[in-house]
Amino acid sequence: MPEPIAPVADLRAALHALEELVVGVRFDLPGDAGAHRTAVKNEIIWGINEYLEPRLGDLESPLVAVLIGSTGSGKSTILNSLAGKRISKPGAIRPTTTEPVVWAHRKYADRYEEDFLSGYGSDERPIEVIADDQALLEGLTVIDAPDFDSVVEHHRQIADDLLAVGDIIIFVTSAQRYADAVPWEFLEKAMIRAVPVLFVANRIPGESDEILNDYRRLLDERGFKLGGRFFEVAEQQIDELTAGLPGVAVAGLRTRLGEMADRAGRAAVLDASIRGAVGALSVRVSALRGAVAEEAEEADALRLVAAEAYERQIDEIARSLRSGDLIRGEVINRWQEFVGTGELTKAISDGVSRLSSWAKRVFGGSPAAAKVRTDAGLELRDVLIRRADLAATAAASAWELDAAGANLLRGRALWRHGRETEQKAGNAVEDWLASVSELIGQAGASKKRTAVVASYGVNSVAVAVILGVFLQTGGLTGAEVGVAAGAAAAQQKLLEHLFGSAAARSLIETARERIEAASSEVLREDGARFARLIDEHTKALVEPSALTSSIDRVVELTGAWDGP
């Protein structure tokens, strides 16, 4: 079944949808490329808002021809020559023209003062509109643009912007300047825009076929069609009154413009210009899609280095737990005092009943057990905070090496643990300590054992498990691990006495797994500050595929459109 011919309304709707999508894209990751990416975005919006949308909305309005070229090439002079009167002030000072000067028919002048180039509506970059009533202007508006190569940087931007809104470009070069690099850069853009370009070779001295031929050759090499589009203007006297050349000097150009703008000619020009604008739009949307993908990749890379910094510390905690060096010093000394290692050794050699009475004495309501529990908890919490600090410092250091990362760090407290992490670590440790007590409560294999544990006090016995977790020596024997070994042996003996050796081992293992999991969570939550920051700064990126399907739709409808 043949495709129905898409009315221009569908194309405009598709352009509108694309524009909305693009307007929503924000490059918030403050890296080096941000300005360039935003410029690509703005060019797309400009091309739709300032050209395609108004042009498709009013195919009958005059064609717009824009005079573009180097400073001093004679653009303003050419405009005055076409008009036969002083429209735009030419000058000896470079650059002369600083804002677009619009030469339009009186009946259309208003629209150029109101909606046209609305991006220039600010006082900063006004446009000047000269209303006239020449017949040529019934179908054509001519704009004199600032140069694209002077020291004034924003002139280049205005020239680029005008390139996007022209239906015809009149490209003016002088004999001296035609081979410069900048015009070629600009012509490249015109090529992408696929807008009809008329070439004016201005100020050609007599006997200068060589220059003209060379210029033609350069244009031809770059693929520009010159048939009926190349105009030479000989160097001659300026008319003081009109600030232009005699009409005959630009008669060829004027005739050509008239043909392009009349009933018969305009459809072809508009067709080329509109399709060219859609083609340029498509190129820019590809660039934007690339920029979105790049920014998303950068965000992922930053996310990843931060996550890795935290995972390294999580691994370190697990390793320390397994090799028994997570907690040292005070807590272990206190435990040694608390159990009285010497006494324990004697009790062990004297047999089970002696061991029971030792245990009863040690645990029976002793405030020392509670103290060891509290200290172990505090120390563990400090370990987690220290590890979070190390992870944050490592993550921030990695971010600092990246432009976007460094900007994100600025003014934010990311070099150390987060504000809530102390509280969270404290809670996690408290919960764990409580969960160990619960484990003990459930671990008594027989009624008798449960009763014995209860008689010592669940929390006191839990201390033995807690110390068991921290003093695990990874298979080393007592002699090798020195100080910790006595304490380790003591808690081990005690737990074996209470639960049997297999159950004692599994209690410690379960408790260890739990604290490992809880520690990981505390650290990951601290690390999530980095990920959240990235998320906040990439919220306004769209799916690259959404851009693709949106521009594909525009291109498809343009292809199906039967033209103006």
Ligand SMILES: Nc1nc2c(ncn2[C@@H]2O[C@H](COP(=O)(O)OP(=O)(O)OP(=O)(O)O)[C@@H](O)[C@H]2O)c(=O)[nH]1
């Ligand atoms: N004698 C003579 N002077 C010319 C000719 N064309 C341009 N000029 C002079 O060259 C100078 C520059 O011309 P403009 O028309 O101001 O050049 P422009 O391209 O508009 O320059 P900007 O506005 O700076 O971009 C002026 O002093 C003109 O009078 C010409 O064919 N003959």
Ligand SMILES: [Mg+2]
């Ligand atoms: Mg000028």
